[in-house]
Amino acid sequence: MALDSIFxxxxxxxxxxxxxxxxxxxATVGELAEPFQMALPSFMKHVGILERTGLIRSRKSGRIRTCTLEHKNLAAAERWFADQRxxxxxxYQNLDSLLETLTGEEHDR
Amino acid sequence: MALDSIFxxxxxxxxxxxxxxxxxxxATVGELAEPFQMALPSFMKHVGILERTGLIRSRKSGRIRTCTLEHKNLAAAERWFADQRxxxxxxYQNLDSLLETLTGEEHDR
DNA sequence: ACTATAGTTAGCCACATGGCTAACAATGCA
DNA sequence: TGCATTGTTAGCCATGTGGCTAACTATAGT
Structure with a gap:
């Protein structure tokens, strides 16, 4: 499933x-890599994974590769949480009703 | 980081x-495992990972282990998306303003 | 033309992951 | 007591992951 690779x-x-x-x-690959100690080839693997997974996109112009966020696929993962919740x-609603019925107690959140 | 293991x-x-x-x-481990073809020891690894990560909790009573969801740690991961977004x-808001200023165009979402 | 910059390709390595079988508890039931 | 049920422990295996170096390509600047 796509969620596998996204997560x-x-x-x-x-x-x-x-x-x-x-x-x-x-941002360019160079800019993105700069904060990390990692060697470039190692860093490029991460970029590759993000791109294969569809979380970012990249285009090379001259010798510079520029990356952009692909927000749609990130949203797909977020949706899993919404569904789950x-x-x-x-x-919880049901349990809540039950608890209120049985004990009259309030709960957090 | 905790997010590493959660994701x-x-x-x-x-x-x-x-x-x-x-x-x-x-649910008990048996109930949870039933839908999968997997051998029990393999399945137990998954349960173990979920528990170590704090996404579930389990208690053994007699020979039966019962698992429950630990919603709080799931929420931690969800929060990452909220922050990110x-x-x-x-x-996007800024870009939006810019675009509207420059072109007067509307955008989706 | 030369040199520096920005990635890329290839190949290596240690360790984690997700599956398996076989054998072993430990509890509950007849 | 004896047997079935429900996990658990130990150990094996193939594959994936995240890091590295060395060497190469391709573009830009002087």
Missing amino acids: QALADPTRRAVLQRLGRGP AIWASR | QALADPTRRAVLQRLGRGP AIWASR
Whole structure:
């Protein structure tokens, strides 16, 4: 499933930092790599993963590759949480009613 | 970081399915494992990962281990998306203003 | 033309992941 | 007591991940 690779991509601090940086606007590979100690080829693997997963896009102009955030696929992952929480919340709602019925107690959130 | 292991845990369909199931209420390991072809020891690894990551909790009573969802740590990951989107949205807002200024055009969403 | 810059390709390495089987508890039931 | 159920432990295996160096390509600047 696509979610597999999306979450996999997000499970690395370097890649999350790159996404965060790209949230503020496009950047070249060099700019993106600069904050990290890593050798360039290592860093490029991360870029490659993010691109294969569809979380970023990149275009090379001259010898410079510029990356941009692909917000749509990030939203797909976020939707999983919304769905998940909807399921949980509906049950919690029921439990809540039950608890209120049985004990009259209030709960947090 | 905690997000590393949380996203790592979510990057597997079996584990996401388990979380989804637990969203509807507690279940024993046997009940959780039943939908999957996997051998029990393999499945237990997934349970172990979910528990180490703090996404579920489990208690053994007699020979039966019952698992429950730990919604709080799931929320931590969800928050990352919210933060991320906030950054992006603020810039998008700026770009939006810019675009409207320059072209008077409308955009989607 | 030369040199510096910005990536890229290839290949290596250690360790983590996700699956398996086989054998072993430990509890509950007849 | 004996047997079935429900996990658990140990150990194996193939593949994936995240890092590295060395060497190469391609563009830009002088």
